[in-house]
Every structure is written in structure tokens, then in C-alpha cells.
Amino acid sequence: MxxxxxxxxxxxxxxxxxxxxxxxVILAVGFAYSKGVTGKLxxxxxxxxxxxxxxxxxxxxxxxxxxxxxxxxGRPIAxxxxxxxxxxxxxxxxxxxxxxxxxxxxxGALIFLLGxxxxxxxxxxxxxxxxxxxxxxxxxxxxxxxxxxxxxxTVQRWTGLxxxxxxxxxxxxxxxxxxxxxxxxxxLTLQASGLGLFTLLALYTKESGALFPIYALVxxxxxxxxxxxxxxxxxxxxxxxxxxxxxxxxYLSPLYxxxxxxxxxxxxxxxxxxxxxxxxxxxYLYMAFLPQPTAFGPxxxxxxxxxxxxxxxxxxxxxxxxxxxxxxxxxxxPWPLFALLWFFTGHLIESTVIQLELMFEHRNYLAVYxxxxxxxxxxxxxxGIWSRLAPALLTLYILLIGATLYATTSIWGKPLEAAENWAxxxxxxxxxxxxxxxxxxxxxxxxxxxxxxxDRYADQCDGCTDLHLQAMLYACTTEGPQSIQQRFDQVLHxxxxxxxSISLMDGLYPLYDLIQQDQCxxxxxxxxxxxxxxxxxxxxxxxxSYTTHVxxxxxxxxxxxxDFDTAFSYLSRAESLMPEIMPILxxxxxxxxxxxRPQEALDAIxxxxxxxxxxxxMTDQALDDLVQMVREGRKPSMEKGVQADEAHRPDPVL
Numbered sequence: 001m002x003x004x005x006x007x008x009x010x011x012x013x014x015x016x017x018x019x020x021x022x023x024x025v026i027l028a029v030g031f032a033y034s035k036g037v038t039g040k041l042x043x044x045x046x047x048x049x050x051x052x053x054x055x056x057x058x059x060x061x062x063x064x065x066x067x068x069x070x071x072x073x074g075r076p077i078a079x080x081x082x083x084x085x086x087x088x089x090x091x092x093x094x095x096x097x098x099x100x101x102x103x104x105x106x107x108g109a110l111i112f113l114l115g116x117x118x119x120x121x122x123x124x125x126x127x128x129x130x131x132x133x134x135x136x137x138x139x140x141x142x143x144x145x146x147x148x149x150x151x152x153x154t155v156q157r158w159t160g161l162x163x164x165x166x167x168x169x170x171x172x173x174x175x176x177x178x179x180x181x182x183x184x185x186x187x188l189t190l191q192a193s194g195l196g197l198f199t200l201l202a203l204y205t206k207e208s209g210a211l212f213p214i215y216a217l218v219x220x221x222x223x224x225x226x227x228x229x230x231x232x233x234x235x236x237x238x239x240x241x242x243x244x245x246x247x248x249x250x251y252l253s254p255l256y257x258x259x260x261x262x263x264x265x266x267x268x269x270x271x272x273x274x275x276x277x278x279x280x281x282x283x284y285l286y287m288a289f290l291p292q293p294t295a296f297g298p299x300x301x302x303x304x305x306x307x308x309x310x311x312x313x314x315x316x317x318x319x320x321x322x323x324x325x326x327x328x329x330x331x332x333x334p335w336p337l338f339a340l341l342w343f344f345t346g347h348l349i350e351s352t353v354i355q356l357e358l359m360f361e362h363r364n365y366l367a368v369y370x371x372x373x374x375x376x377x378x379x380x381x382x383x384g385i386w387s388r389l390a391p392a393l394l395t396l397y398i399l400l401i402g403a404t405l406y407a408t409t410s411i412w413g414k415p416l417e418a419a420e421n422w423a424x425x426x427x428x429x430x431x432x433x434x435x436x437x438x439x440x441x442x443x444x445x446x447x448x449x450x451x452x453x454x455d456r457y458a459d460q461c462d463g464c465t466d467l468h469l470q471a472m473l474y475a476c477t478t479e480g481p482q483s484i485q486q487r488f489d490q491v492l493h494x495x496x497x498x499x500x501s502i503s504l505m506d507g508l509y510p511l512y513d514l515i516q517q518d519q520c521x522x523x524x525x526x527x528x529x530x531x532x533x534x535x536x537x538x539x540x541x542x543x544x545s546y547t548t549h550v551x552x553x554x555x556x557x558x559x560x561x562x563d564f565d566t567a568f569s570y571l572s573r574a575e576s577l578m579p580e581i582m583p584i585l586x587x588x589x590x591x592x593x594x595x596x597r598p599q600e601a602l603d604a605i606x607x608x609x610x611x612x613x614x615x616x617x618m619t620d621q622a623l624d625d626l627v628q629m630v631r632e633g634r635k636p637s638m639e640k641g642v643q644a645d646e647a648h649r650p651d652p653v654l
Contacts, residue, residue, distance in 0.1 A: 018131065021135055022109065022112055022135065022138070025108070025135075025138065025139045025142055025143075026105050026108065026109070026142075028143075028402060029104075029105065029108065029142045029143060029402075029405070030101065030105055031406075032143075032402065032405045032406040032409050033101040033104070033148075033151060033152075033409055034101075034409075035406065035409040035410045035412075035413045036097075036148065036151075036152045036408075036409030036410070036412035036413045037094050037097040037098050037101060037152070037413065038094060038413040038414075038415075039097070039152055039412045039413050039414075039415055039418060040415045040418075040419075040435075040439070041090055041093050041154060042153055042154075042298045042435070043298075043431060043435075044153065044155045044156075045093070045153065045154045045155045048068070048069070048070055048155050049082060049089070049090070049154065049155055051063075051064045052064065052082060052083075052085060052086045052089035052090070053086075053089050053090065055083070055086040061083055061086070064079060064083070064086075065079045065080050065083070067617070070155075070158065070206075071206065071207045072207060073203060073204055073207055074204075075158050075204065075205060075206055075207075076204055077161070077201060077204045077205040078157060078158035078161055078162070078205045078206060081099075081157060081161060082096065082157070093154055096154050096157070097151065097152060097154055099157065100150070100151040100152070100154065100156070100157050100160055101151050103151070103157065103160040103161055103164055104142075104147070104150065104151045104160055105142075106164055107160060107163055107164050107167060108138055108141065108142040110164070110167035110168065110171060111137075111138050111141055111142075111167065111369060112134055112135065112137075112138035113171055114167060114170055114171050114174060115133070115134035115137050115138060115373055116130060116131060116134035116135075117171070117174045117175065117178075118174055118219060118223055118224065119131075119133055119134055119377075121174070121177050121178070121223075121224055121227060122223060122224070122226075129380055129381075132376075132380055132391070133373070133376045133377050133380045134373075134376075136376035136379070136380070136391070136394055136395075136398065137369070137372040137373040137375070137376040137377075138372075139398050139402075140372040140375065140376065140394075140397075140398050140401060141368065141369050141372040143398060143401045143402040143405050144288055144291070144368065144372075144401060144405070145287075145291045145293065145295075145296050145401070145404050145405045145408040145409075146284070146287050146288045146291065146296065146361055146364055146368065147361075147362075147364065147365055147368075148296055148361075148405065148408055148409055148412065149296065149297070149298055149360075149361045149362050150361075150362040150365045152409070152412050153298050153362070156362050158205055158206040159206055159208075159362045159365050160365070161205050161206075162202040162203075162205035162206035162208060162209045163202075163365055163366050165198045165199075165201040165202040165205060165209065166198060166199065166202040166209055166211075166212035166215070166366070167366075168194075168198045169194055169195040169196075169197070169198030169199050169202070169212050169216075170195070170212060170215060170216060170219070172190060172191070172194025172195065172198065173191045173194060173195045173216045173219075174219065174224075175190065175194075176188065176190040176191035176194070177224060177227055180227060180228075180229045180233065181228060181229070184229055184230050184233045185233075187229075187233070188233050188236065188237060191216075191237065192237075192240070195212065195213060195216055198212070199212045199213055207349070208349050208350060210244075210248060210349065211248075211345055211346065211348060211349065213240075213241050213244040213245075214241070214244060214245050214248065214345045214348065215342065215345055215346075215366075216241055217238070217241035217242065217244070217245060218338065218341045218342050218345055218370075220237065220238060220241065221238065222330070222334050222337055222338045222341060223334055223338055248348065248349075252348070252349075252352055252353055252354070257270060257353065258270070259271040259274070259353055263355050263543070264539075264542045264543040265355065265500075265543035265545060265546070266355050266500075267500065267540065268305055270353035270354075270355065271353070272305055273305075273352075273353060273355065273358065274352055274353050275305075275306055275309075275312035275316075276305050276306040276312065276358060277347070277351045277352060277358070278306075278312055278315030278316040278319065279306050279311050279312065279315045280303070280351065280358060280359050281315070281319070281343075281347060281351060282315055282318075283359075284361075284363075284364050284367075284368075285343075285368075285371070287361070288364060288368045288371070289371070291401065291404045291408075292404070293404055293407035293408045293410075293411060294411065294421050294425055295425070296361060296408050297418070297421075297422040297425070297426070297432070298422075298431075299422055299426060299429045299431040299432040299435065300357070300358070300359040300360060300361075300426075300429070301357065301429050301430060301431050302426050302428045302429040302432075303357075303358045303359045304358075305358075319340070319344075322336070322340060323337070323340050323341075326339075326340055333378070333381075335373070335374035335377045335378055336374060338370055338373070338374060339370040339371045339373070339374035339375075340370070341370070342367065342369065342370025342371075343367050343368065343370050343371060345367070346363070346364065346365075346366050346367020346368075346370075347363060347364075347367055350363045351363060375394070376394065378390075379391050379393070379394040415439055415442075415443070416439050416440070416443045419432075419435050419436040419438075419439035419440075420436060420439075422435065422436070423435070423436040423453065423457060427457050427460045427461065428460060428461045428462075428464075429461075430461060430464045430466050430467055430499070430501060430503060431503070433453065433454065433457040433458070433461070433464075433467055434454075434466065434467065434470060434503055436450075436453045436457075437450035437451075437453050437454050437470060437474070438450070440453055441474075447474040447477055447478055448478055450474050451471055451474040451475060451478060454467050454468075454470055454471035454474070455471055458471060462497075462499075463494065463497050463498055463499035463540075464494075464498075464499065464501075465491060465494040465495050465498035465499070465501070465504050466498075466501040466503040466504035466507060468487070468490050468491045468494055469491050469504060469507040469508075469511070470503070470507055471487060472484065472487040472488055472490075472491055473507060473510055473511060473514065473520075475487050476514050476519055476520035476523075477519070481521045481522045484520060484521070484522065484523065485522055485523075488523055488527060491531065492530065492531060492534060495531055495534040495535055495538065496534055496537075496538060497538070497540075498535065498538055498540060498541075499540060500540050500541065500543075500546060504535075505546070505549045505550065505553065508528070508531075508532070508553045511523075511528055512525075512528065512553075512556060512557070512560075515527075515528060515560075516560070525557045525560040525561050526557075526561055528553075528557045529554060529557040529558055529561065532550050532551075532553050532554035532557060533554065535550045536550055536551070536554065544577040544578055545578070547574075547577060548574045548577050548578045548581060548584065551570045551571070551573055551574040551577075551584075552570075552574060552581075552583060552584060552587065554570045555567040555568075555570035555571045555574070555587060555591075556587065558570060559591060564591065564594075564595055567591060568588075568591065571584060571587060571588045571591070575588070575604075575607075579607065579608060579610075579611045580608070580611040580614040580615040580618050581615065581618075582615060582617040582618050582622070585604060585605065585608055585618075585626070586626075586636045586637075588601070588604045589601045589604060589605065589626060589629075589630065589635070589636055590635050590636055592604065593630065593633075593634075593635040594635070598630050598631075598633070601630045602627060602630055602631075605623050605626050605627055605630070608623055609623065
């Protein structure tokens, strides 16, 4: 398939020689990534992979694989791939990242194969040039620091593994073109079955797997449209791929979703997000091709909406102008159009109108390959004096990118150094600062360093009440009552305008424990209750997920004050908002059993029968177990109610 009779690669020695540069790139990139696998687990790793610690049976494993909260489809194939790490999790997380790196190296090999096949189909007269173009594009893509987070954030295996399935599908799809002339029906069958199967596998690994038929459409329409085939084959293939594109565009369009509806959960509308993403796409390209080692990290919660119309208009206008120009010159050179359409395809789901966080580096994992292939093609197709100079300059550029990757992964592999770098570069990122405070505590075992870091950055971050609260929690063990009271007053003051933050709500759990153990004098449960009441009045916490979480804490604090009526009121309100949340039910049953009201506890359980399976933790079996417990006069453990579970967290990611 990859060889033509006149090509030297027909000779066995020549074929082996062609693989040597490919393996050298794999070895070099693998060595660079080896410096980064010694890093840490991050926020999404901790939330999505925490159940690995408690897997002791096949039933536990099945629940872990089938109850994923990472996306609409649950991503069971990705979760299945983590089961081998369950025995010693999280101590063996480094092994998990090594698997991620291995997937990246396999993806690189598939990228090379895909590029070389496409280039052979485009021009069989310049096979050597096609080999070098594919090799240089592959080396550039493999070495990009922008892609490092996909492998070094452990849970992002779902991005790398979904890409692996999708690339296999694209390889089979492109292979079908080699059979198109002699056996068109077989070619079409091969393309449909291969792309369909691997797209399905990619979808159940991560939902962005839906993009691979659109990648295939870009290849077919831009690079391989010149290939001869029966008309029915061309129309059937392209028509099917176009239907996939139209279905996704409809899903994203104002016909399906309200672009202008304000999301109290995110704090913006879909249209606001779309305007902002144009600027972010340019930032991705800058980070991809003009990288700095310290610019890459797992924390981008400091990114905010674009203000006004000027920047969004210029950002999207520039993309539109470039795409139009690329379309006009497509017959002279299809590479600019291919690069842009491939890039837009990669960002079609995660960088448009779906209400996700604004920015993550891993969204570029496959999207930037189009630019890599276009850059390599333009360099190797240069004329005149540039015919030798351009490939040489591209070689130097790839080596520079590789050195930057090594510097980047070296930072990631040193947890404390990485945490300091990220907090210093992004002082207005609460996640980065919280990560630094934990890194200090874990590395040094002394909360004073963590406290200094939080104090240093908290005042620079407007609305970062979570940082103020975390600083106060550390102060409970290091400072006196007067200082603790002053810090808590600061928390109360900033809570009125606090930004949305799961960290803030999670900080209420240790606050409860410290007050209960009388280790945070002079604070009482009444003080903690005041904080939750302020958050309930904060406009940023009006989305039902955030409100339910705060009501959960408010009920717990009210109950500790002996105010059962208020506690029940909070729980009833939480039930009306999100009846499927299991911790709310557990707390209701516990409180009602404390108050000797078992029939009301049974009624609360039965009301949940209508919402069974809206939440993987809310099952008929779980409700039956609760009923049995109440009838036996036993109370459910408050440990299950007080701990944050996945269903209680309002922050699934893509």
C-alpha cells in the first residue's frame, strides 16, 4: 500500500532504513517525556480517578467503568483503561502517565503513516519528497510542548486514547483510496466500516471522537478530491461525511440551543463564549509555534471573557479572511486551506458554544497537525534557493521545538518547581495558587509556607474567596484566635462577590471538621452558617448545582447548632432543586432518624423513585438498602453524606 514499484522502499534494506528516522523521533520524544512523568496528580485526576482506590471487586470495577461523569457518554473505554492501575492507586500514578506517553508515541506513528499515505495518493511521482514531508510533520507534531498536558495530566488519557482510535479509523479510511480504482465497492465498504467502527470506539472514549468523520471529509474534499472514482462512490462517500458534519452543526446551532441564554453556572452565554474563543484560538497557535517552556500548565481558570466587540471581531475576521484567501488559492496550493479547516474541525466541539471552561491546552492535540503537515509541505515544495534552505530551517526549528519540549517536561516532572512556576506565571488562577499551597505542605510538611503562598496571591485575585478560606484553614493550626477571626472576617467580606469555585465549597468540609474538633477557635458553627448564607445570596452561586452544594453545607451547620427546622428547610430546598443528589437524601434520612421521624425518612426515600438512574449513585438497590436501614432503626453513615462525590460536583470537563 505504501510502496510503488519504482520506489526504492521496495528493497528490504531501504524499507528498514525508512523506519530509522521514525524510531529516532520516538526515542527522542519518549526521553523528553520521561522527565515529566514524575509529576503530580491534578484536580481532574483527583476527582475522576479517586474511585480507583476503592475498587475491590468486579462489581466495584463495573461501577467505576459505567458511572463516569466526564462527559455525556461516560467515557467507559477510557475508564476501563485505568482499571489495571487500581491495585496501588494513587501511588502508581507515574505508571499511568507512562501509559499515556506510550499512547502519544503510538499516535505519532499513526500520524506519520496517515500523512505519508495521503502524500503518496496526492502525487506518486515524488514519493521521496512525500516521505520527508510526512516525517517532518510527524516530528514537529510529536515534539510540540502544547501537547504535553495531554499525556502529563493523567486523566487526559481519554484525549490521547480517543485520538488513537480515531487515527486508526482515518488510516483505514485513507487506505481505501488505494483500492478505489480497481475495486471501488470494496474500497467504499472498507472506508465506511473502518471509519465507523473506530469512530464509535473514539466516541465512547471521549465525545470529541465525533469529529473524526469530519477530519475524513477535510482529507477527501481538500487533498484527495482529484482521485478518479465512479461518481456514485464519490457522492455516497462525501454525502455520508457531509451528513455527519451537518448533524454536528445542527447540534451546535441556534436551532438546537439558545446561544443567548445566560448560564448562571458558567457566568456567560454560548454566544459570549463563541466570541471569546476566536481570541483563544489565536493564542493556541502562538503557544504551538512560538512556545516558551514556562507557558504550559494545567491551570487556565484565569482566562476571562473578551470585553467589547473589537477583539472578537478582529480575531474571527482574521480567520475568515485567511480561510477565504486559502480557498481562492486552493488549486495552486491546498495546504493553507487544509491546515485551517483541520484546525477548525479539531475545535468544533470544545471551542465553540458548548458551555465548557474557556481554555485547555489538550483541545489542540490533533487540531494542530494540519498546520504541521502544511508547514512541512510548503518547506519541501519551495522553489529556487529555498528548495534547500527551507528544509534546513525547518530542521533547526523542529530541534528548537524539541528542546522546548524537554524544558517543559522537566518543569512538569518537578512538582514543587512546577507549582511555583504556574502560580508565579498565573497569579490570578485560584487553582494554580491552591495547587502551590498543597505542594508546599506535601513537600515540606509545614503549613507556614502554604500560608505565605496563599497570602501572597490571594490579594492579587479579585473574588478568590477560596484562597482566603484555605489560608484561614491553615491559620487554624498556626495562628492565634485574634488572627483567625480577622481572616474569617475577610472570608465573609469577600464571599459577597466570590467567584464560582468548587474549591471554596470543598473548603467547607475541613472547616466543619476543625470547628467540630474545637481546633479553630474562636469560630463556631454559627460563623460557618453565616458564610453559607452569604454564598446563597451571591449571584455567582445561583446555578442549581452550586446552590444545592451550598445548601448541603448550610443544613449541616444549622443542624450542629440544634436548629433542625432550618436544616430541614435547607434540605427540602436542595431536594426541590436536584432530587437525584444522593448526599442530600442521606443527610435527610440521617437527620430525620435523629429526630425520631422514621416515616418521614421513608417518604423522602420513596420520593426519589422517580429520579432513579439520573445519577449513577441513585439506584433502586441503593434506595432499597436505605429503606431496610430505616426499618431496622439504623442511620446511614454521615461520612457518605459529608464527602463530596462526583454527582455532587457541577464541573464535568471535556
